[in-house]
Amino acid sequence: MTARRVAVTGLGVVSALGLGRVTFASALRQGLNGIRPLDGWRDTDLRLGWGAMLPNWSAEAHFDNRETNLYDRFSQFALLAAREALADAAIDWTDDLRARAGVVTGSCLGGQSTEDAGFQRLYRDGAKRIHPLSIPRIMANAAASAISLENGLTGPSYTLSTACSSANHAIGHATWMLRQGILDVALAGGSEAPFSYGNLKAWEAMRVVAAEACRPFSRDRDGMSLGEGGAVLVLEPLEVARARGARIYGEIAGFGMSSDAHHITQPSARGAARAMQAALVDGAIEAEEIGYINAHGTGTSANDSTECAAIRTTFGSHADRIAVSSTKSMHGHALGAAGALEAAATLLALSEGFLPPTIHYREPDPECDLDVVPNEAREQDVEAALSNSFAFGGFNAVLAFRKVA
Amino acid sequence: MPSDELTHRVITAIAKVLGVPAEDIQPDSTFEELGVDSLDGINIAFALEETFDVEIPDEAVHGFADVRQVTDELRKLVADPGEA
Numbered sequence: 266m267t268a269r270r271v272a273v274t275g276l277g278v279v280s281a282l283g284l285g286r287v288t289f290a291s292a293l294r295q296g297l298n299g300i301r302p303l304d305g306w307r308d309t310d311l312r313l314g315w316g317a318m319l320p321n322w323s324a325e326a327h328f329d330n331r332e333t334n335l336y337d338r339f340s341q342f343a344l345l346a347a348r349e350a351l352a353d354a355a356i357d358w359t360d361d362l363r364a365r366a367g368v369v370t371g372s373c374l375g376g377q378s379t380e381d382a383g384f385q386r387l388y389r390d391g392a393k394r395i396h397p398l399s400i401p402r403i404m405a406n407a408a409a410s411a412i413s414l415e416n417g418l419t420g421p422s423y424t425l426s427t428a429c430s431s432a433n434h435a436i437g438h439a440t441w442m443l444r445q446g447i448l449d450v451a452l453a454g455g456s457e458a459p460f461s462y463g464n465l466k467a468w469e470a471m472r473v474v475a476a477e478a479c480r481p482f483s484r485d486r487d488g489m490s491l492g493e494g495g496a497v498l499v500l501e502p503l504e505v506a507r508a509r510g511a512r513i514y515g516e517i518a519g520f521g522m523s524s525d526a527h528h529i530t531q532p533s534a535r536g537a538a539r540a541m542q543a544a545l546v547d548g549a550i551e552a553e554e555i556g557y558i559n560a561h562g563t564g565t566s567a568n569d570s571t572e573c574a575a576i577r578t579t580f581g582s583h584a585d586r587i588a589v590s591s592t593k594s595m596h597g598h599a600l601g602a603a604g605a606l607e608a609a610a611t612l613l614a615l616s617e618g619f620l621p622p623t624i625h626y627r628e629p630d631p632e633c634d635l636d637v638v639p640n641e642a643r644e645q646d647v648e649a650a651l652s653n654s655f656a657f658g659g660f661n662a663v664l665a666f667r668k669v670a
Numbered sequence: 671m672p673s674d675e676l677t678h679r680v681i682t683a684i685a686k687v688l689g690v691p692a693e694d695i696q697p698d699s700t701f702e703e704l705g706v707d708s709l710d711g712i713n714i715a716f717a718l719e720e721t722f723d724v725e726i727p728d729e730a731v732h733g734f735a736d737v738r739q740v741t742d743e744l745r746k747l748v749a750d751p752g753e754a
Contacts, residue, residue, distance in 0.1 A: 330689045334713065393725070397716035398709065 271440045272506040272669060273514040275354030275499030277346035278609050279456075280596040281317035281492055285349060289606075290613040292595060293621040294642045299596050300478040300490045300625075306462055313469040315477050317492035317597025318460055335398055336411055337376030342495035342602070343408035343456035344415065351416065354499035354511065356450060367420035367448045368409040369439040370497075371431025371455030373601030374464065375405035381461035408456050408495070420448050429561070431455050432604030433654035433662035436498060437520030440664075443500050454605035456495025465491075471530075479564030479598070481591035481623050482573070482637040484630035489563040492597020496605035498612070503669070514612040518649070518667040519548020525659030532568050532655055537561075537575035540661035541651060545579075548665040552580050555587055555665075556647025557620055559611045560637075561655045562591020563598055570632035572653065577635075588645070590638040594624045604654040608664055611652045615668045618646045676748065677741050683717040684737065700736040714740075722748055 278285060281299030282292035292299070299317040324333045327345050336344065347368075356362070379402040383395030401407060406424035413422050421442065425434045432455030439453035459468075468474050468491060475488035498517075506513050521543025525536035545552060561572055569591075577584045592610045599606055614621055619642050626639040652664045677697050685692040687710060695704065706714070715731045718724075718740070724747040734740050 335709070394716060394719055397712040 270503035272503040275350035277349030280494035338458035346497040366450035368422040370409040371435035376403035428656035430654040430656035430662040431601035451500040454497035455602040457602040480625040481562040482633040484628040492599040519665030538578040544663040557650040559652040
């Protein structure tokens with residue numbers, strides 16, 4: 266039996282660039298910036314001053330009181346993205362299909378802002394009690410559960426937490442479950458809401474955050490920019506999607522993973538290259554077919570040069586013919602949601618025929634001497650693409666996408 | 671605190687949690703009639719603890735089946751907050 270091919274037939278996106286996939290695609294095409302000065306902590310000692318927070322987010326605009334009470338911000342992002350993705354896919358649901366449909370999400374931090382707010386009340390304000398639904402709001406699988414509950418999806422669902430690779434691991438696993446016939450529909454992606462005083466202080470102490478906006482691959486880069494949001498992909502077998510005439514953004518053709526076993530935070534070019542090679546092998550894709558890589562591209566000194574070296578190792582001389590951009594320069598590094606936002610960016614780029622840029626780019630770095638699509642998007646069709654995620658802890662996850670004619 | 675004022679504050683707190691007008695809740699309404707599920711129950715307990723600055727014991731919360739049981743428990747706790 267030939268393994269099933271996996272098509273993406275729905276997309277939903279929530280990011281600092283705005284709400285919805287259309288807004289997201291338009292922002293990527295225009296090279297818009299979602300990384301701004303953070304206003305919420307001006308009266309604290311927080312030095313970390315910039316991030317890609319959603320401007321003017323209003324939970325009440327999308328959720329009723331019961332939902333805002335039950336769901337942390339990170340679950341709200343996932344639920345909103347899932348609603349958009351499901352409306353986009355327009356699947357004709359039956360009870361049988363719902364029993365064969367599951368949700369796989371990634372999140373690094375879960376409902377940490379609920380935890381932070383509760384602990385501030387207890388430790389700082391001397392309150393006797395914290396939000397009664399703190400536990401179900403904080404749990405990392407809350408976002409997947411919210412999506413399953415709202416839509417009555419009763420197939421296998423779970424959440425993966427591998428720091429900045431979480432969403433790629435989630436999408437990859439969902440793809441494999443679909444391929445193997447365990448699921449007939451998968452909602453896959455991730456969400457993250459890392460902005461709280463406590464978590465920002467933790468990032469500040471790591472000393473990896475840029476003074477202002479991140480500038481991936483630029484010689485004067487000085488770190489990453491935290492981001493928030495979520496994205497959800499609807500996955501179906503390609504032949505089913507074709508038969509029902511669904512709009513197909515692309516195929517998730519391959520998924521590769523590796524572990525560095527090298528260092529808890531320092532990246533390894535060898536580990537990154539092994540994950541890219543594994544994704545190509547899994548998707549039976551020739552290296553020369555890849556025309557675009559949505560890089561992990563955090564904007565830290567170590568990541569970007571290491572990732573470029575890994576791309577050269579993987580692709581040899583073909584690396585000079587690949588466009589490699591970091592959309593984190595626009596939507597920030599959304600940690601456990603990063604792979605989901607970047608899968609959406611890659612699929613929109615493939616299906617609409619453009620290459621999103623690396624913005625804030627100023628100065629070439631000899632250690633990042635690839636075509637990083639500096640500052641301006643390019644109208645260009647590519648047939649296949651990779652999206653890289655490399656996590657603290659040394660866990661690498663790479664997705665391979667193919668355009669579907 | 672006068673009994674009717676306590677009942678009024680209990681009903682107001684429950685109504686806010688359930689997102690319904692206070693007029694829809696009577697002193698003898700049952701939780702079943704009001705559609706209160708287990709999550710609503712802990713939300714209501716939290717709201718009442720905040721409103722009255724008392725600690726409602728778990729066994730009391732688990733036993734609540736109508737508004738009157740809640741007001742009776744709170745009357746007891748407000749009279750002697752140290753009891754909890």
